[in-house]
Amino acid sequence: MLAGQLADGRWALAGMWGEAEAVNLALLDSDSGGVADRSELAIATLPCPQGQFPSIALHHAPAHRLERAINDLFGLEPVGAPDDRLWLDHGRWGVHYPLGACTKSTEALQPYVFLGAEGEGLHQIPVGPVHAGIIEPGHFRFTANGETVVRLEERLGYTHKGIDSLMAGAPIDRAAQLAARVSGDSTVAYSIAFARAIEAALGVEIPDRAHWLRALMAELERIANHLGDIGAVCNDAAFALMHAHTSVLRERVLRTSNDCFGHRLMMDKAIPGGVNVDLDARGMEKIRSLLAVIREEFPRLIDLYDETASLQDRTVGTGFLAPALARQYACGGYIGRASGRSFDARRDFAYPPYDSLRFEVPLFKEGDVNARMWVRIREVEQSLGLIDQILTGIPSGAISVAVQPAGRICEGVSLVEGFRGDILCWLRLDPDGTIARCHLRDPSWFQWPLIEAAIEGNIVADFPLCNKSFNCSYSGHDI
Amino acid sequence: MRKLLFESLIKPVLTEPRPDPDQAMLAELAAALGQSARQKLGRSLSIREIDAGSCNGCELEIHALNNPFYDIERFGLRFVASPRHADVLLVTGPVTKNMREALERTYNATPAPKWVVAAGDCAADGGCFAGSYAVAGGVSAVIPVDLHIPGCPPPPEALIRGLMALVENARHGADLTARP
Numbered sequence: 001m002l003a004g005q006l007a008d009g010r011w012a013l014a015g016m017w018g019e020a021e022a023v024n025l026a027l028l029d030s031d032s033g034g035v036a037d038r039s040e041l042a043i044a045t046l047p048c049p050q051g052q053f054p055s056i057a058l059h060h061a062p063a064h065r066l067e068r069a070i071n072d073l074f075g076l077e078p079v080g081a082p083d084d085r086l087w088l089d090h091g092r093w094g095v096h097y098p099l100g101a102c103t104k105s106t107e108a109l110q111p112y113v114f115l116g117a118e119g120e121g122l123h124q125i126p127v128g129p130v131h132a133g134i135i136e137p138g139h140f141r142f143t144a145n146g147e148t149v150v151r152l153e154e155r156l157g158y159t160h161k162g163i164d165s166l167m168a169g170a171p172i173d174r175a176a177q178l179a180a181r182v183s184g185d186s187t188v189a190y191s192i193a194f195a196r197a198i199e200a201a202l203g204v205e206i207p208d209r210a211h212w213l214r215a216l217m218a219e220l221e222r223i224a225n226h227l228g229d230i231g232a233v234c235n236d237a238a239f240a241l242m243h244a245h246t247s248v249l250r251e252r253v254l255r256t257s258n259d260c261f262g263h264r265l266m267m268d269k270a271i272p273g274g275v276n277v278d279l280d281a282r283g284m285e286k287i288r289s290l291l292a293v294i295r296e297e298f299p300r301l302i303d304l305y306d307e308t309a310s311l312q313d314r315t316v317g318t319g320f321l322a323p324a325l326a327r328q329y330a331c332g333g334y335i336g337r338a339s340g341r342s343f344d345a346r347r348d349f350a351y352p353p354y355d356s357l358r359f360e361v362p363l364f365k366e367g368d369v370n371a372r373m374w375v376r377i378r379e380v381e382q383s384l385g386l387i388d389q390i391l392t393g394i395p396s397g398a399i400s401v402a403v404q405p406a407g408r409i410c411e412g413v414s415l416v417e418g419f420r421g422d423i424l425c426w427l428r429l430d431p432d433g434t435i436a437r438c439h440l441r442d443p444s445w446f447q448w449p450l451i452e453a454a455i456e457g458n459i460v461a462d463f464p465l466c467n468k469s470f471n472c473s474y475s476g477h478d479i
Numbered sequence: 480m481r482k483l484l485f486e487s488l489i490k491p492v493l494t495e496p497r498p499d500p501d502q503a504m505l506a507e508l509a510a511a512l513g514q515s516a517r518q519k520l521g522r523s524l525s526i527r528e529i530d531a532g533s534c535n536g537c538e539l540e541i542h543a544l545n546n547p548f549y550d551i552e553r554f555g556l557r558f559v560a561s562p563r564h565a566d567v568l569l570v571t572g573p574v575t576k577n578m579r580e581a582l583e584r585t586y587n588a589t590p591a592p593k594w595v596v597a598a599g600d601c602a603a604d605g606g607c608f609a610g611s612y613a614v615a616g617g618v619s620a621v622i623p624v625d626l627h628i629p630g631c632p633p634p635p636e637a638l639i640r641g642l643m644a645l646v647e648n649a650r651h652g653a654d655l656t657a658r659p
């Protein structure tokens with residue numbers, strides 16, 4: 001029944017993860033109609049006493065890789081699954097089902113079988129896992145007809161670090177450190193997601209000022225990433241000048257972050273119970289002057305993007321993601337919002353302080369590289385406005401409260417908007433406060449599969465541009 | 480666009496003064512490089528970056544090396560696309576078991592003499608991911624390492640100091656071992 005409701009779009013799948021004898025699903029009420037605080041998140045559990053569960057992917061394709069990952073890690077079998085190949089497990093761990101039975105694996109390495117594509121004039125191009133630039137590792141298998149991509153198949157999992165297993169049994173502060181390192185570019189958003197899940201589990205209310213400082217850091221992180229990627233996309237379209245300018249602005253954001261919070265990426269600054277660094281008047285002044293610099297420079301860069309015909313030539317119409325696919329995959333972030341899916345956890349779940357701040361969620365429908373660029377351009381502007389409001393309205397007072405174990409088993413869940421999209425954190429705590437199970441779901445899980453669709457019919461040479469315009473996280477996906 | 484281009488000509492340069500090579504790192508380096516480095520290099524050093532399983536935080540800071548503030552090409556440091564053109568492998572992350580073979584292959588494809596720089600706390604010993612079933616350990620668990628640059632992630636200054644130490648040492652060879 002659940003699978004049916006997913007298939008007909010009543011619910012969107014927001015996450016799926018295993019436990020020793022169960023599989024959990026996070027379900028998102030799929031359309032808030034753009035009204036604040038109207039979305040709902042529900043967790044459903046499928047018990048698997050026989051080590052099996054009915055495949056959701058059979059009816060709802062976005063569950064594919066999640067089920068394969070659950071099988072790899074827990075040995076829980078999705079019955080009827082259309083694809084039974086391993087995903088995160090490349091046969092190199094020395095064990096099977098590390099979070100389940102954890103048996104020693106002794107068999108020789110099996111080659112990975114890519115899906116076939118046969119036809120006259122087709123050829124395959126394997127790329128990776130090590131790429132030419134400074135990028136994360138992953139493998140791409142192109143089937144091309146001359147220049148044109150007929151099929152792309154991704155193979156991921158190279159950066160799998162076993163974070164879920166390191167989390168199990170860890171004290172809260174150690175787990176927070178791991179959460180901050182699931183995907184370094186989103187370290188603030190991950191820390192907030194983890195902290196909010198802990199606070200939900202333990203019923204902890206943190207001081208208002210802590211909420212506002214978290215949001216300040218989250219918006220700085222968003223601006224830094226958007227600036228970096230806007231330039232990088234232009235760079236991949238052979239327009240290096242933009243990259244030089246945005247990377248200067250990005251560097252200024254990182255330096256200001258370092259001056260104010262003591263770390264360029266603000267890693268480990270949002271912690272369960274609040275934040276561990278306060279902002280003084282001097283810091284606020286620095287952020288104000290940063291905003292002034294960005295406000296002076298950024299509009300001219302937007303004009304530059306808008307007026308450079310050779311750039312538009314590359315980005316308009318390239319890498320089209322159909323709105324129906326974005327909706328089906330509950331694809332978050334700028335990718336979804338460039339293909340007409342209006343979802344932003346800051347608005348739709350209105351967690352503090354966003355419930356008292358004014359902002360818009362930019363929405364485009366064209367679904368191409370250009371639309372993804374425009375969403376990010378508009379989001380930079382929105383974040384600047386949010387930071388203004390934060391600096392004006394930030395309440396005074398304490399920045400953290402102590403976090404005490406509950407003395408019983410408790411669970412918490414959170415959904416937090418990182419620059420790339422919504423990050424889900426679900427966890428269960430033991431009575432002594434250690435982590436029994438914690439799962440962090442990166443937005444990339446529902447974005448990676450869509451590049452395969454978006455690149456079809458494009459030329460192979462446009463892949464870097466397309467890929468950069470998605471900018472999915474390898475590490476966040478591979479966990 | 481013309482206005483922007485013009486401004487970039489008249490605006491003051493953004494680049495920071497060139498930092499001195501870090502002495503502690505030099506010591507580690509000098510021992511590893513020894514005499515063989517003396518003849519090897521002219522001014523330019525080619526670097527191949529390899530993410531062996533990082534969280535991508537280290538990559539962000541390595542990227543920053545190319546922004547106009549640091550602009551490391553002026554130090555004679557260049558990122559290249561192929562290991563076959565590289566003098567230095569700059570490796571980040573704990574080496575995951577799924578990346579181990581790819582790292583070994585890249586190392587073997589790099590012509591000697593070559594140096595390996597392990598950037599970030601994860602690359603040193605696996606960092607906070609050490610002990611996982613999926614992690615082989617730090618970079619030196621898989622290939623020989625000449626220099627470690629600590630930090631999580633190491634900020635651009637630290638990366639530059641480390642890489643500069645490598646260049647200076649490679650240029651002067653054993654001369655630097657005698658430095659205080």
Ligand code: SF4
Binds near residue numbers: 533571600601
């Ligand atoms: S050292 Fe820090 S930033 Fe670098 S890969 Fe490890 S956790 Fe990420």
